[in-house]
Amino acid sequence: MKKILIVHLSGIGNTVAILPLINKIQRVYQNSIIDILLAQNRGGETIVKNATQIKSIYFLEKIDYMNKFDKFLFLYKKSQELPKYDIAITTYPNQGIFSALLMYFSAGQRIQHRYKYGNFLLSYAPEIKYTNFVEQNLNLVPYKNLNEDFKINYHISEENEKFAMEHIPNGKVIVGIHPGGFNDMEYKRYDINKWLNMIEMLHKKNSNYQFFIFGGPSDDLSFFQENDYIKIFKDIALEKTIALISKVDIFLSNDSGLAHIASMFNKKQLILFGATDPVYSKPYSENAFAITPKNFKPFYIPHKGIVNKINFYINEIDEEYIIKKIESLI
Template identity: 25%
Template sequence: MVRINPSSIKNILIIRKHNQIGDMIVSIPMYYALKKTFPESRITLLASKTNYKIPFSEINPYIDDVIIYDKIKIQNAIKLIKQLRKLKFDLVVIPSTVRFSTTHNLISFLAGIKYRVGVSGVNGSKNKLSFLLNIKAKFNWIENKTHQIFRNLEVIEQIGCKLNFSEIFDSFPKISEKDETEMKKILDESFNEKNILIGIHPGAGKTQNIWDSENFLSLIKNLYQNYQANFIITGGFTDEEIIQKIQIELVNSKIPFLLAQNYEFRKLMSLINQCDLFISNDTGVMHIAGLTNTVLVGLMKKGNVREWAPMWKNKFYVSSPTDNINDLSLEEVQNFCNKVLNLTKWRKKLV
């Protein structure tokens, strides 16, 4: 472990290749640990451009500033490096918890940052240009099946940043009373009957994580038949086609539902918190649901669970037997959801 005088660190740069909503949520404790260890510091995230807007500050209150860069072309790289040198960062962290980026190592070196923290290798795979980092270590994340939360934290443990489990839990955003009241009002106005409430997120940012929409429709109809439930269908900008298909079928089947499309992060979190059960593909919204008190059933591919599944109380998953999410059977998901709903201690609205 390298000891750094906390008062000497005023300006911290984080360079992450993956900054979608799920990636942002699992990395929150890392930012909190840096703020705890270096309380006088400002944290800037250097993030690549995405095809939709990420509400960085809304998700992560420990980020003070964000620099967005497009894919590195030589002219853009030179401009970026000049900008970073001008900002005079004292410390840079390159977590590399998903995959390595030689570009990030090079940028951190050319930006003239004194302390450059990162990863030299993972399970025998070498991080090229890691010699440009001056604080680094090898990790066995794949062999140890280390969750993304702890991968991020292990990188900064090299400089003495540590959290206990309670601090990790407390670092995540909480639901405000204002948002809670607003969502309750929306639900009161949306449903005539106060039956149990089930949330469904049928889309995903990655097409390979999408369980077939016909399965979701059959699941909804089964749950409605068994519990006379009300439903919330959530979706984002990339889920339009799936949402439209499900919406038409639910209207035709006269199943009560609220469409919650493109909700802001905090409002969506509060809305999900009103549900008795939330069922989601492996995507950013699954991680948002993981921050709530609601029972979550995540639908995940084999191999993704230990690394990405939400970890907290009453958070469950059903995984496919293969790398194909659609090898996960409707019957298995239905049976699991029925078991959860029959445990009335987890219900918020008894019927």
């Protein structure tokens, strides 16, 4: 029986993207014990604890403020607190050489993608391909001939299902919107006034639209006002947010974690990209469609960081163009 540790220090969207990997690990290493190490307070626990394959969840405290030497010592101590593993896998996108060092301390076989650093520590290091991060992660377990469909699955509890249904109006077309995103990446956010303008334009065209506006702790939704066609859901439990998103007819957002939540239910989606490359980062769903500005040139690559000059070209996407896309999907 193999003991396997998944090192995953990313947020909600990237956590959704590792669910197929967890399924694949279970299929390849049958009867194995699978644990996971998550970054604290990034939302990943809500997603992962739904995966029945995971036995134990461990947390890594925030260490961004530490210098390299202190990080090394901290990770060494953390590795000594963890059980010993046969295999440790660091998910894409990698969180730095310190993840590789942590795996070195914690496991016999160490697997992550090939980067410019730390490869000498690894037992298996596939090349990073120009493909979606779900497929990127599946490549970490090099077994192709499996007759399984590694879909993203999520179970909603009876309590949260009831909560969602209490907010669903009869006969309305529900448009879910997440106008925010990660709080230190403003260049990924569509201008709030454009969101407001688009909602009003849609409402004038069709009064049957009901708008659900979602926001987390870092999202400022004060510009939105609740009325008979706008409902605001901010700072509610993530499980309840997930349940509500599962009920929308279409979901609109920037490149954010909640966009990937919607993909778990194969919802029709339009995601606005201005910074990141949708080839890597688009939600993994046949119903998820990326909208980019003209002359789009991504400047943020998940495994590299900022690679070109930062711009706010996302705001050049015209509201009318988005509305036409919405109408074509509903």
